[in-house]
Amino acid sequence: GACHTMRMPQIETVLMTTLLPLYDLEGRTVVVIDVLRATSSICTALSHGATAIIPVASRDEAIAMRQRGYLLASEREGMRQEFAQMGNSPSEFSPERVAGQEIVYCTTNGTQAITAASKGAEVLIGAFLNRTALVRYLAQRAQRDVLFLCSGWKGRFNIEDTLLAGAIAEALVAERLFTPSCGSTLAAMDLWSLAKANPLQYAEKVAHRQRLESLGLGASFYDCFRLDTCELVPRYANGRITAAGDTP
Numbered sequence: 001g002a003c004h005t006m007r008m009p010q011i012e013t014v015l016m017t018t019l020l021p022l023y024d025l026e027g028r029t030v031v032v033i034d035v036l037r038a039t040s041s042i043c044t045a046l047s048h049g050a051t052a053i054i055p056v057a058s059r060d061e062a063i064a065m066r067q068r069g070y071l072l073a074s075e076r077e078g079m080r081q082e083f084a085q086m087g088n089s090p091s092e093f094s095p096e097r098v099a100g101q102e103i104v105y106c107t108t109n110g111t112q113a114i115t116a117a118s119k120g121a122e123v124l125i126g127a128f129l130n131r132t133a134l135v136r137y138l139a140q141r142a143q144r145d146v147l148f149l150c151s152g153w154k155g156r157f158n159i160e161d162t163l164l165a166g167a168i169a170e171a172l173v174a175e176r177l178f179t180p181s182c183g184s185t186l187a188a189m190d191l192w193s194l195a196k197a198n199p200l201q202y203a204e205k206v207a208h209r210q211r212l213e214s215l216g217l218g219a220s221f222y223d224c225f226r227l228d229t230c231e232l233v234p235r236y237a238n239g240r241i242t243a244a245g246d247t248p
Helices: 017-022 038-047 059-067 110-119 128-140 159-174 183-195 199-203 207-214 218-223
Strands: 010-014 029-033 052-055 071-076 102-106 122-126 146-150 234-237 240-243
Touching (some): 010 017, 010 159, 017 110, 017 146, 029 110, 029 128, 029 159, 038 102, 038 110, 038 128, 038 234, 038 240, 059 071, 059 102, 102 110, 110 122, 128 159, 146 159, 159 183, 159 199, 183 199, 207 218
Parallel strands (some): 010 146, 029 146, 052 102, 071 102
Antiparallel strands (some): 052 240, 122 234
16 A cells, blocks of 8 residues: 555454463553453442442452552452442442442453553453443544453453454444454444444343353343433543543
């Protein structure tokens, strides 16, 4: 092709957290995706008035924070931990419960992905719930490369995180602001093109739906596929997740 004096910013997709060591995060905007259910719950909590979410990696740290008076959301293998007030379903983060609160958050996959992403120039939280808000935010700041970090399930690939990466990438590429720079981004976009007519129907294939159904949490599966119910872009900085645009 012709030589461009301007290099178009690129979109890379890390299909699962175990592949993260192969990627350089410095200078990139990292979007962490854990559709079922961490990033969906984070979007819900902030849009319902929580002031901040503090992700912690270990159970012990979470329990210590609860003793200091923080609200605690924690799940393991899909189930709310007995020492926490909330698990990991978006519906638990109701306005009555979370407005004005700082919430300490500890989950099987999502919090590890968020803390692992912290080498990025900016770390954002993505869900189907805030897809359009996130596309708009990234489009307005299209000078940096973007890297989607799909949390996956216990380090392995999952469909729903990759689907969302494809959905966001498609919108940004369509606006000619970014170029998909790796096979995994192109594959994610192709997967989304198969699913977008009915994302929920496509996503019903996912293994985690059966896990949630078996735990009696089937409704929270559907809550995580609602499009654009959240106008915010959560941003992780200095150990806290707050709504971008607010002062960190």
